[in-house]
Every structure is written in structure tokens, then in C-alpha cells.
Amino acid sequence: MVVNQDITELKQVEEALRQSQHFIQQIADTTPNLLYIYDQIKECNIYANRRTEEFFCLRQAQIQAKGKQFILDVLHPEDLPIFATMKEHYATAKDGEVIESEIRFKNAQGEWRWLHLWEVVFSRNAEGLAEQILGTAIDITERKQLEAELAASEERFRTSIENMLDCFSIYSAIRDEAGQIVDFSFEYVNAAACQNNNLTKEEQLEQGLCELLPAYREAGLFDDYCQVVERGQPLVKESFIYEDNSHGKPFRRAFDIRAVKLGDGLAIAWRDITKRKQAEEALLEERNFISAIL
Template identity: 30%
Template sequence: MCIDPEKSERSLEIYQKLIAEQQNQIRELEQKLQQERELRRELEAQIGTGTAFRAEGQLIQKIAETIPGLTYIYDLNKQCNIYVNDRSSQILGCTPEEIQHLGSQLFSTIMHPEDLAKVPGNVETLVKYEDHQIFEWEYRIRNARGEWRWLMSRDVIFSRNPDGSPQHLLGYAIDITDCKREARERNQLIASLEKSQEMYRTLIKYYPNGSVFVFDRDLRYSLVDGQGLARAGISKEQLEGKSLQETVPPEDLQLFESKYRAALAGEEHTFEYKYRDLIYSITVVPLKNDREEIFAGMVVSQEITEQKQADLSLQQVKKDLEIKFQKQSAVLKASNQQLREEIIEHWRAEEALRESQQQLELFFSQSLDGFLFMMLDEPIQWDDTVDKEKVLDGVFASEKVTKANDALVAIYGATKEEFMVKH
């Protein structure tokens, strides 16, 4: 889960701002009440206590109607509210008359039991206060819709009994339910963020052969770790809390800044970067919260020096093989051409031999009167210096005759096959 610390901080600022505004309003009310007290003393001196008290009530009512919170006067002797302004309808869903009708049963009826148990202790503390001191406390009230709402009250002693003990409390209450919820959500976010950061740190710390960097919108590193830092001769302390400009060589600043700002705009980029004798594959991506809002960027750096060297070696081997292949291809092409020529020459020789055999068969198949033909398996001497009859007898006796024409075979009164077997 991605968490936006900026949103959490804004929630805290809103909460603090709201509390500050309410405190300012209370201070203004206290100033008006102080003015009213002075006016009351003047009226008492002029026309008597009864008339002054009525004038005091009218003044308080006018003041109460002008402020956004719930204003009330609580009688400690009767344990009930003797005055509540009209804001009670907005905050509690009850009219001032309904609240006064509940009397001393108000707290037990609408206050949360856990907070009701604290009331006696709060009263015991408050009665020890001076007139100018303000008692502040928070508690839960169930409104007319059955919802539990958080209120914050600021009470001061308004009047005292003849024995000097507090009689009336003047109070001002505001609904802080939303602020409490935002504060709770903020605390949950902070706890979740701390847990996530711890998880991220653990994962990043053991990220093999690389490093991870998280940077904010000011391009300042908020998280740096990974096993690759040591190999590069860098510690996370050198980078965490530092800006990009403080950590990157000037000649590379423009490259990294453009990639970082692109990530904060929602883009992802991967590029190679050489640092000293090491080569890195760097990926820069945006980080988003659960509302898909970009609140930071992340850099994942993976050392690829050995891989690049292996790639270069592989490319060299490939180049060498291509050269060898080209050479072998040329040799093979020449060999193929020579073999082709030899095959063609052999084919031509076979064709010539077949033609010669066909012509020879045709020659021997002809029967020419007076001509005798035969073929021997080896040359013999045949001229006037030899006894030709003896030569022929020797030829026939040695079975050297491989072919004979019909005229020669006819002399012996046999077929060609019989003649060849005999001779």
C-alpha cells in the first residue's frame, strides 16, 4: 500500500487550524464576558442587582448567538444547565428547552459512560480554579440521531456562592468529531507509513546486486539502501536527506533531473549509466498512494557490468563465427562447384560410354557377308609376322572373346550365348 505523508501532514494542519480558530473564538468570548462583568458592576452600582442581572443575561444571549459553538451556563448547585444557546439544535439535535427539561439527568442520558465516570473528578478539579483559569476537556455525546459525537468544552467560573465556592460555570463547546477522526486516520497513516517504510527498508537493504532510491518532489532522497551501494563505494548516509544536485556529477545532472521529473509526471524510464568502472541499468518510476496520486519517485539501480561484458564477449564470438562461416561458406561453395563440375564431367563420360556401347552393339548386330567380328578383353598382336590361326586358337582357348557378330557365330553353328560359353 502506498501512503502519502503530505496528505497526513495536511490533515494535522487542518486539525490544528480548526482548534486554533475555536480557541480564538473562545478568547473573544472571554473578552466580551470580561467587558460584561465590568458592565454588570456598573449596573449594580446604579440600579440594583436584579436589573443588572437581567441586563447581563441579555448581553450574554446576544454574545452567544454570534458564535458558532455551543454556549451554556451550568449551575453546579442544581447540577443542570440554566442556559443553552440555539447551537444545541445543530450540534446535539436538541432544542435548548429539551436540554433544560432533562435537568440533572442530562449527562447520564446523553454522555458516554466512560466519559460520565470522569465528571466528578473534573468538577473536583475545576472548583479549585481561579476565575480567570480555563478548564478544557473532551467527551462523547450521543445526539438525537443516536450518533456518538466528540465535543471539546472550555469552562470558566462565572459566579460564586456567598461562601466563595463556584456556583455557575460558563462554557463553550465545539464538535471535534471530524478532527478526532482525521487525527486518528493520521495516526493510522503514520503507523502504516512507518510499518511500510520499515518493510521497504528491509526489502531494499537486502536487494541483491543493486540499490533503491526514493526521492520527493524536491528531488531529495528520503530513502536509500541496497547491497549495491557498498560495491559502488557509497553509503546510504551520503545520500539520504541530500538533493539530486548534491549527489550527482554536474555533467550527469541534466540526464537524471529529466528522468526524475518525468517520473513525478507519471512516466517510467529505463536507461544505462556508467559509474566509475561499473555499468548500471537504472529504472525511474512514480510512486502513487491509494488514490492513484503521485507523491514521490523511485529509482531501481541494478549493476549489469558482468552481463555487459558477457554480451560483449558473446558479440565477439558471434562476429568470429560469422567470419569463419563466411570463409567456410566460400570453401564449401568452391568445393560444391568443383564437385558439380566433376559430376557433370562424369555424366558426360557415362553418356559417351553409353553412346559408344550403343554404336558397338549396333556394329556387331549387323551381319555382313564375308566379315567376321569379335571383341576381346585385351589387345593381341595381329599382323603378318604372326601365325594368325594359332593366335585365333589361343584366343578361343583362353576365352578372351567378349563379343562376336552373327557371321562369326554362324560358322560355328551355335547361338551367341553358346558361342560365348564355349569360347
């Protein structure tokens, strides 16, 4: 007896599967990201897309053949603890949970490149433990270099500002619901400003400018600072006389002040010239006295 079976439907399913696999492979090979699958049990990469092969200048079969040695060859020695932490996260990761990390790998040219990784559990074993990890990565070396340069620049700036003799501070505008500036918050004050104000950095950062120094409104400085922020015009004040109370004791000082707009706030540098003004006034009085008796 001969049985004829229609396999048309089976062929159609196989063709649809083949086309789907081809479509997925095209996406994997054209993405600019590195794409890989890491097998925790075998401790090796079992899949690498074209971008990953280009990055390491190794074919997928070569990467897989290296086994666990591949990671040891390309992973930066200082980042081994990061890799160990990543593996710990795999053990507790839930389905769909994305694990992110930044780590250095050696590329085909022997350069250490920073990669940002996004990884998820791709498959689990019979016990429900993470077995294969699907990951994608982008090269962020340039961003890391810029961050390092920025950090170095900020450190140089902070060191210079902290050690300068002039007072320096950065304020941000505090606005009401109508958008009007009602006060300024301290964002930064250097050591000279703390000494000049006879206040610690913490005391200044915790309060508003006019809350801490209400005489700024009476002296007109608050309005001047508002104009700097709203109009963007720098402020220059020479020999400005400021009167206030410090710990219940009145004082009168003279300052040279410079202020410029910085975002929705301003940066201010000022110099206490009280002693110089006192010397100038004493000299003027002496000259007037001499002129009067001659």
C-alpha cells in the same frame, strides 16, 4: 408625614439591565456554538443555550432536572476518564485560563458526536474553589472522521511503501538565504532504500543528501533533482550508472530512477538493475565473441 422619592433613575437602571440581559440572551441563542454553564457543586448543567437544547432535544429545565444523570446519559462511556481529567483541571485552573478538550456526546438522534470544548471558571465559592464552569463547544465529528480516514490512508500507504521491493524516499529542499537549493533533507526512506544505501533510517534522516552521498553532485543527480523541484517536471532516468564509495569501498551500480515534485521537495523511486545490466553485458560479450569466431 409623606415622603415622595424620585425612582426615575432606579427605573432607568432596571431598564438598562433588562436590555443588557436581553442582548446577551440574543447572542447566546443565535450563536452556532453550544453554550452552557456546569455547576461543579450540584454536578449538573444549570444553563444551556438554544443550540445546546437543539443538540440534545431537551429544554434547559429538563437538562437541569436530570442533574448529574444527564452527563452519564449523554457522555460516551469510553470518555469518562477524559471528563474526570477535565474536572481535575477545574480545580487548578486560574481565572481566564481556557481548558480545551475533545469528547463524545450522544445527540438527539442517538448518534455519537465529537465536540471540541473550550471552558473557563465562571464563578468561585467563598473558599476560592471553582464552582461554575462556562463552556462553549462545536461539533467536530466530520473533522474527526476525516482525520481517521487520513490516518488509515497513511497507514495503508506506509505499509505498501515499506514492503515494496523498489527503493523509495521523500526529500525536502534546503535553501540558502538567496532561495537557492543547496541540499536536500531526508523526510522518509523505506526499508529497501536503507538496504540499498547500506545505511540505517536514522543515519539518513540526520544528514543532508549531498552530505551523506557527495557523489550525487558529481554524478549530476543533485542538479537533476533541483530541476524537478524548481520546474515541476518529472525525472526519468533509465540505466543510470552511479559510482561512489561505501565504507571506504568503491562500487558501481546501475539504476532506473523516477522523481516527481512534492511540495518544496520531491519523491523518488529507484530500482537497482545492476545485476540485470551485468547479465545483459555478459550476454552481449558472448554474442560478440561468437560473431568474431564464426
